[in-house]
Amino acid sequence: MGSYILRRGLYTIPVLFGVLLTVFVLMRLVPGDPIALFYATGGVGDSGATAGSGGEVSRAALEKLRESYNLDKSVPHQFVLYVRDVFRADFGDSIQYRRPVTDIIKDHAPATLQLTIAGMAVALAIGFGAGIISAIRRHSMADYGAQVFAILGVSFPSFFLATILILIFAINLNWLPVISNGVGPQLLMPAITLGAAAAAILARLTRSSMLDVLSRDYIRTARAKGLVESRVIWIHALRNALIPVITVVGLEFGSLLGGAVAIEAVFFRQGLGMRLVEAIEARDYPVIQALVLLAAVVYAVVNLLVDILYTYVDPRVRLTDQTAK
Numbered sequence: 606m607g608s609y610i611l612r613r614g615l616y617t618i619p620v621l622f623g624v625l626l627t628v629f630v631l632m633r634l635v636p637g638d639p640i641a642l643f644y645a646t647g648g649v650g651d652s653g654a655t656a657g658s659g660g661e662v663s664r665a666a667l668e669k670l671r672e673s674y675n676l677d678k679s680v681p682h683q684f685v686l687y688v689r690d691v692f693r694a695d696f697g698d699s700i701q702y703r704r705p706v707t708d709i710i711k712d713h714a715p716a717t718l719q720l721t722i723a724g725m726a727v728a729l730a731i732g733f734g735a736g737i738i739s740a741i742r743r744h745s746m747a748d749y750g751a752q753v754f755a756i757l758g759v760s761f762p763s764f765f766l767a768t769i770l771i772l773i774f775a776i777n778l779n780w781l782p783v784i785s786n787g788v789g790p791q792l793l794m795p796a797i798t799l800g801a802a803a804a805a806i807l808a809r810l811t812r813s814s815m816l817d818v819l820s821r822d823y824i825r826t827a828r829a830k831g832l833v834e835s836r837v838i839w840i841h842a843l844r845n846a847l848i849p850v851i852t853v854v855g856l857e858f859g860s861l862l863g864g865a866v867a868i869e870a871v872f873f874r875q876g877l878g879m880r881l882v883e884a885i886e887a888r889d890y891p892v893i894q895a896l897v898l899l900a901a902v903v904y905a906v907v908n909l910l911v912d913i914l915y916t917y918v919d920p921r922v923r924l925t926d927q928t929a930k
Contacts, residue, residue: 613912617905624901625894629687632890633680639700639888640671674700674890687894697891701884706895709880714899716786717865717876720799723792724861724868727800728807729854735804736811740819741838751808758805763864767798767871785872795872799864803857810853814846821845848915855911859904 644667671677674697675686690697696706739751774781774794785791818824819842827837869878877896884892 610909610913613909617909620905621898621901625688625691625898626684628894628897629684630680632888632893633683635888637888639890640667640674640676642888643670643700670700674698691898696895699884699889699892701887701889701892706891709892710877710895710899713875713877713880716874717862717869717878719788719792720795720865720868720874720876721858721861723796724799724803724865725854725858727796728803728857728861731800731804732807733811733850735808737815737838737843739808739812740815743816748812751812755805755809758801758808761801763798763802763867764871766801767794767868770794770798771871783872785874795868795874798871799861799868802864803861806857807850807853810850811846814849815842818842818846851911851914855908858907859900862900862903 668677675683678686687697694707696710698705699709702709735751735754739748742748771783771794775783780790781794782791785795824837824842827841828834832841865876866878866881868874869876870882873879877899880892881896883889884896
């Protein structure tokens with residue numbers, strides 16, 4: 606078991622390095638000088654001179670600021686220095702906010718994490734429930750209703766669903782607030798918006814997986830032995846049906862984390878998504894690189910947890926690992 610986890614963990618190292626290299630190179634290919642943008646928007650440099658000061662002073666301050674972010678060096682040299690700092694858990698200072706990036710992450714990560722977990726909870730509750738009911742009551746009205754929901758959930762863009770929810774529940778009914786910066790009722794609309802598409806995907810996959818398992822011989826044998834139908838469904842069928850679903854849950858969690866960027870912008874939620882949008886507009890390299898790397902790390906950790914969960918749901922994974930030894 607330990608070697609299985611270690612091997613899966615080692616697989617994530619080249620992936621994370623690839624993400625680090627890709628986002629670093631892509632940001633250098635995007636047109637626009639982050640230091641020039643900082644001054645153009647009225648930022649204050651170390652010398653205290655702004656964009657409106659004299660030309661010579663502004664150029665000196667600009668060069669000094671560029672040097673402090675290692676932007677005066679060649680791109681390969683910048684990358685080597687950045688990798689060195691990352692291994693030290695130092696992501697530098699934000700160009701836009703003039704604050705350590707780690708402080709920005711600490712301040713705004715809870716809001717994004719709350720939204721992602723809430724969206725995943727909505728997806729699991731609706732997706733599993735609709736999928737199981739649809740499989741048990743095949744060709745019934747509940748089955749057809751669940752399939753229609755799945756099609757609508759996949760087809761509706763998240764920003765469109767967010768607009769509909771705001772119009773109905775915030776503007777017309779005045780039940781929920783538009784701006785969402787907390788938990789409880791403020792988190793309800795963003796969570797539903799974020800989790801709707803994932804719920805539809807999980808519902809369809811759970812239905813098809815359950816139907817496949819329910820047609821197996823061991824399910825017919827369990828019923829022939831006189832086992833209660835609820836035990837057949839929840840103990841024998843559901844556990845085996847979850848094996849392919851678990852993989853999609855891990856993938857969908859990563860998708861929800863990325864989708865939180867758009868949802869936070871719609872509901873003005875002050876999370877990492879909003880900071881990422883602002884950083885892209887300002888070409889704030891340290892913030893962009895750190896947030897993308899953080900998303901990759903979370904995605905890798907979630908998939909590692911999914912692999913570990915496999916060993917408990919499907920004993921064949923453990924047997925394969927032992928055979929490999």
